[in-house]
Amino acid sequence: MRSATELIPRLFRTEYSKIVAVLCAHFGIDHIETAEDIASDTFLTATELWGLKGVPENPAAWLYTVAKNKTKNHLKRNTLFAEKIAPEIKQTAPLNAEIDLSETGIADSVLAMIFTICDPVIATEAQIALALNLLCGFGVQEIATAFLTGKDTIYKRIQRAKEKLREAKIDIAIPGADILPRRMESVLITLYLLFNEGYYSVSGEHPLKKECCSEAMRLTLLLLENERTNLPAANALMALMCFHASRFEARTNQTEDLVLYNDQDVSLWDQALIEKGCFYLNQAAQGPLLTKYHLEAGIAYWHTHPGDSREKWEAILQLYNQLLILEYSPVAALNRTFALAKANGVEAAIVEAEKLQLLNNHFYFVLLGTLYSGKDDKKALTAFEQAYTLAQSAADKQLIQKKIDQLAAQN
């Protein structure tokens, strides 16, 4: 059996957020802190007792029972509760209502919390911080370290977000059928950004980065497990995440440097995840709605095919065309132009690249440099140097410097 010191951090990650979600759903949005206090207190008790008496047979169930008892005690002794809160929450949750820590009870509560946290009244960066804190059980310090910000900044961000939820009196519930599609949109965006935060951010390697991705996948899976939220767009998002995550092992080397797509060891791509992605992509192919998740999942699908084939890049180019028609973004514009070079030839791509004029974007100059390399090395070098000046992170500068050195060596 695992020791308490080994087990508790792991359980904290998986169970803390569940307990918080269930208690929040029970108490209502006004009392998030009460829910958090009880959940933290439960783990404190576990730390004290398990060290002395050993780990109980079913640790998760033990935690739920203790959390339940602590909640009951809290309700009993808290006079504030009796006088002020009880009349308020009586309408939504009768006092004698049993706190539902069954499997479906937990799943429903966590799902309800996802919708609450992804409510558009909160800014996206606050949504991500709050999601990591309340849904994924990460501490403020961990979040701050991972995002290279101060603990105070994250703490304030989370507090403000909670405040806003309270002010707006957001219900902790899965929205009704009439507003569900619209609310799903903001949920999917937050989960998408949570995943991207882990996947694309180059601001230092931190274990939490990878966990951002797995947590985003876990929460998306939760949406798929409920028939009301198992919608094509959510399946498409899941497919997208699976395809990207299949390259996790291949995208960093032993020294934790980023390995670019073309240089990756294909044998490290996770075939099981690719198959899962295909499954969800098929699930997503229902109904008339074509979302950006469908298109991005399609692009990610083609990237799971190694090598360069005409068919692959033509398909990717057309998906980027559709994506840009649906919603412009500089990243999509740059990637589209790269796909154009592969599908229609470098000359055509250079003409298109010059039109983009994303003059503050270092990736723009990386693209120009890449396209001009071998065609006009002088222009390529100028572009890479421009990119180096604009790049912010050390990792980006390092990658660009490599390109400059390669060019210099050839000329």
Add this chain to the structure above:
Amino acid sequence: MKDFLFLYRADYSAYAKRSPEELQSITKKWMDWIGSIAAQNKLADPGNRLENGGRVVKPNNVVTDGPYCEIKESLGGYSLVRVDTIEEAVALAKGCPVYTIGGSVEVREISKM
């Protein structure tokens, strides 16, 4: 920024005579061209294609088949672009694949009134 309407005119009946491969290659050219405008963040609305044929309703409940029976160039679709000047809009329109089938693009500024 101003919105400009692109009206695509061509002899669309000629399309019917083309092989599936030719049609596919024309579709790709259209997608690449619209994609290029979108990549420059200048596409306000991809618009729509129009089906062949139609009706024109005139005063006194007179209904006729489209006005284009006698005209070789029928309206086949439209898009909206967002740029500063009509010169820029015209520059975008110059890449349109409609010319490969002998068609034209009419560029019109949308009146904000």
